Each structure stands twice: as C-alpha cells, then as structure tokens.
Amino acid sequence: MASDDVWILGIHMTKFGKHPDQDTVDLGSEAALAAIADAGVTMRDMGVLAAGNLMQAGEGIGQQIQKQIGQTGIPVYNVVNACATGATALRTAIMAIKAGECDMGLAVGVEKLSGAGLLGAAGRPARDTNVFEPHGRVGAVSGLDGRIGTMAMPGVFAQIGLEYLNDNPYDGLQLELFARISEKNHAHSTLNPLATYTKRLTLEQIMGDVMIAYPNTRPMCSANCDGAAAAVVVSGERLASLDATQRRRAVKVSASILTSDPWTEACQVLFDVNTLTRNAAAQAYEAAGVGPEDLDLVELHDCFATAELVHYDNLGLCKPGDAVSFFESGAPWRDGSMPVNVSGGLQSKGHPIAATGIANVYEVCQHLRGEAGDRQIADAKVGLAHVIGLGSACGVHILERSAP
Numbered sequence: 218m219a220s221d222d223v224w225i226l227g228i229h230m231t232k233f234g235k236h237p238d239q240d241t242v243d244l245g246s247e248a249a250l251a252a253i254a255d256a257g258v259t260m261r262d263m264g265v266l267a268a269g270n271l272m273q274a275g276e277g278i279g280q281q282i283q284k285q286i287g288q289t290g291i292p293v294y295n296v297v298n299a300c301a302t303g304a305t306a307l308r309t310a311i312m313a314i315k316a317g318e319c320d321m322g323l324a325v326g327v328e329k330l331s332g333a334g335l336l337g338a339a340g341r342p343a344r345d346t347n348v349f350e351p352h353g354r355v356g357a358v359s360g361l362d363g364r365i366g367t368m369a370m371p372g373v374f375a376q377i378g379l380e381y382l383n384d385n386p387y388d389g390l391q392l393e394l395f396a397r398i399s400e401k402n403h404a405h406s407t408l409n410p411l412a413t414y415t416k417r418l419t420l421e422q423i424m425g426d427v428m429i430a431y432p433n434t435r436p437m438c439s440a441n442c443d444g445a446a447a448a449v450v451v452s453g454e455r456l457a458s459l460d461a462t463q464r465r466r467a468v469k470v471s472a473s474i475l476t477s478d479p480w481t482e483a484c485q486v487l488f489d490v491n492t493l494t495r496n497a498a499a500q501a502y503e504a505a506g507v508g509p510e511d512l513d514l515v516e517l518h519d520c521f522a523t524a525e526l527v528h529y530d531n532l533g534l535c536k537p538g539d540a541v542s543f544f545e546s547g548a549p550w551r552d553g554s555m556p557v558n559v560s561g562g563l564q565s566k567g568h569p570i571a572a573t574g575i576a577n578v579y580e581v582c583q584h585l586r587g588e589a590g591d592r593q594i595a596d597a598k599v600g601l602a603h604v605i606g607l608g609s610a611c612g613v614h615i616l617e618r619s620a621p
Contacts, residue, residue, distance in 0.1 A: 222453030223311050224467040227256025230446035230579045233567035234413040235331040245327035246285040248445035256449040260287030264319020269296040269306035269326040269571040299606025303574030308473045320455040327445035328569035371430035378523020385538040392432045395522040396423040399437040406561025408592035413442045413567035437522035439563035446575035468582045471505035472615040494531035497613040505615040509533040513597040516577035518604045519562040577602040585618040
C-alpha cells in the first residue's frame with residue numbers, strides 16, 4: 218500500500234575526520250547499525266537498503282555493508298550521484314516506501330577521503346617539456362593560485378562566486394566577504410563534536426592562508442575526510458503502530474526533491490549550480506506547503522565559501538540578488554534570524570562526499586528533536602537540507618518536527 222507520509226525514525230553520523238583503522242565498510246556499518254538502534258528497530262524491519270558511495274562505486278558497497286549488519290534478502294540499491302549521492306540514497310529509500318514496496322527502509326552514505334587532496338585537480342599529462350611543473354622542494358612551496366583551472370572544484374566555485382558579484386555588484390573587498398562567511402562556519406564548528414575541525418579561525422587567519430583559487434583560501438574549501446551517515450525511514454502507517462517515544466522523536470519528511478540540469482546556454486561553459494537549485498527549492502517548498510520564511514535552520518552545500526553565498530539566493534533565503542546584504546545582516550549566524558550551517562558546514566564539519574547529503578539531514582533532525590546540545594536552535598520546527606553534486610544533481614529535503 219502506497220504511503221503519503223514518510224518519517225525519519227532513526228539517524229546517525231559518525232565523527233568526520235581521519236579513520237585510518239576503519240575502511241569504507243566499517244564506517245558504513247557503524248553508521249547503519251547506530252541509525253537502526255536510534256530508531257529502536259532491527260535490520261529485520263528493513264524492507265530496502267540504499268547505499269551511496271562514490272570512490273568505490275563499482276564495488277557493491279550496499280551488499281558489503283549488508284554482510285556486516287544482516288543479510289535479510291531485501292533489495293539493495295547502490296547509488297552514485299556525485300556530491301548528491303547520500304541525498305539520492307535517502308530519496309531512494311523514501312520513494313520505495315511511497316510506492317508501497319515496504320514500510321521501513323535504510324539509507325547509508327559513506328566515503329573514505331582523508332588525504333585525497335584537491336578532487337578533480339589531477340589535470341592532464343603535460344605535453345610541453347618546457348612548461349614548469351611544481352615538484353620536490355620547490356613544488357612544496359609554489360603557489361597554487363592560477364594553476365588550478367575550472368576542471369577542479371575550487372576553480373569552478375571561485376568563478377561561480379565571482380560571477381554572482383559581477384551580476385550583483387559589490388563595493389567591498391571580495392576576499393574579505395568570502396572569508397567572513399568561512400569565519401562564521403568555523404565559529405559554528407566549535408560546538409559540533411562530530412566535525413573534522415572544531416577550531417575557531419580569525420578573519421586574518423582565513424584571509425592569510427594558502428590561496429587555492431581566488432577568492433577561496435584553504436579554510437574556505439570543504440575538508441576531504443572519512444565519514445558515514447545513515448537514516449531509517451518509515452511510513453506514517455507503520456509509525457502509528459510504534460511506541461510513544463519513537464513517534465515523538467520521528468521527523469517528518471515534508472519534501473524530498475531531486476533535480477538535474479535543465480539546458481541553459483551558460484551551462485555549456487561553466488556548471489550552472491543555480492538553476493537546478495532554484496528549481497529544487499521551489500518544488501520542495503510547494504510539496505511541503507511552506508516557504509523560506511518558515512524555516513528555522515538550513516544546512517546547505519558550502520563546498521566553498523563562494524558556494525554558500527550564491528545558495529542564499531538560490532534557496533530563496535533572501536530577495537533575488539540580495540545575498541550579500543542577507544549575509545551582512547547577520548541572519549545566517551547561529552543566533553541570527555535564519556541560521557545556516559550551524560554544524561560548521563562542509564568547510565569545517567568535513568565533506569566525505571557520499572555521506573554529506575544524509576549528514577546535512579542529520580544536523581537538521583538533531584535540532585528538530587531538540588537534541589543538538591550546545592548548538593541547539595531554540596524551538597526549531599522546520600528545517601531544510603541541501604546538497605549539490607556537479608554533473609549535476611541537487612537534492613533538497615524539508616523536514617518538520619513531530620507534533621507533541
């Protein structure tokens with residue numbers, strides 16, 4: 218029987234960072250078992266497993282995890298969708314419930330990325346032997362700015378941020394503007410024990426660090442790390458049969474949206490992260506019956522400080538073209554009117570690619586449950602989780618607190 222309502226019953230994320238003693242299956246299994254325990258159910262209750270992993274996409278990570286947590290013969294979907302992999306895995310489990318194929322399912326996203334360096338920066342083999350290639354001692358101290366083109370993520374999102382400021386003129390220092398966004402996220406991370414980096418950085422430290430692709434310095438870039446996140450989802454009908462504590466902690470999935478690139482002339486030259494995000498946000502607000510003004514917090518895909526700025530606008534958190542004023546108003550700080558990336562965001566929480574989409578949902582759920590500890594947003598009722606993967610895919614989930 219198809220279900221209109223789907224709820225998150227249990228959710229977990231591991232500590233993000235370096236896990237040299239755990240492999241991908243270890244981390245994914247840890248997150249999955251913890252999410253099942255958080256839900257108060259067992260693996261036998263699951264009717265579907267959707268597992269996301271990018272770096273080992275052809276290795277059947279879902280079946281490998283299943284061998285560790287329980288082989289019950291259920292369908293397993295192995296999901297790959299760039300940085301939206303985790304959100305896609307979650308949506309896969311949600312859609313199985315909505316279709317009536319099962320009444321409870323498990324989604325997992327996991328990645329081992331510590332030490333991976335700048336993703337997409339490998340480039341092409343040099344053909345001209347007269348071209349200087351940094352290596353050895355000289356390479357270790359040679360500047361990166363200008364060497365990392367738009368085939369690498371820092372270059373892509375540097376251009377996207379500067380393009381926004383070109384279309385919406387800004388009179389201040391561009392470097393300082395984006396550094397202040399990063400300063401916010403690093404400050405937020407000090408309250409998140411699961412973040413990779415939990416040290417507050419000054420504006421001067423951020424601006425003075427290694428320039429990766431102007432205007433993004435190293436602290437303004439997402440941190441490659443190891444980590445996993447998992448969620449148990451359940452139909453409204455099945456939830457009604459569970460005990461009062463399970464029902465109270467359940468979080469309603471009011472919207473689960475996935476979009477890809479519509480054709481635009483510009484996207485043939487530079488990835489268009491804006492149009493598909495705006496489309497996803499509009500569809501999510503319509504499906505949930507809420508608007509941006511109803512949100513109590515947002516976890517958005519700040520793979521770089523430049524990305525956070527443009528997504529203020531793309532998600533409708535401000536008037537079109539008004540992202541700079543929105544930020545300068547103080548709204549996206551934890552104590553502001555529209556807290557954004559209270560977790561510390563990808564820049565300090567970390568970005569184990571396939572785990573990120575579910576980890577963003579985890580952060581929102583913690584606040585809606587009132588279980589976020591020192592970083593708790595008071596009386597949070599509605600939150601939005603956003604993730605984007607170049608290629609491109611955008612996932613937006615709107616979540617609502619359970620009625621008392």
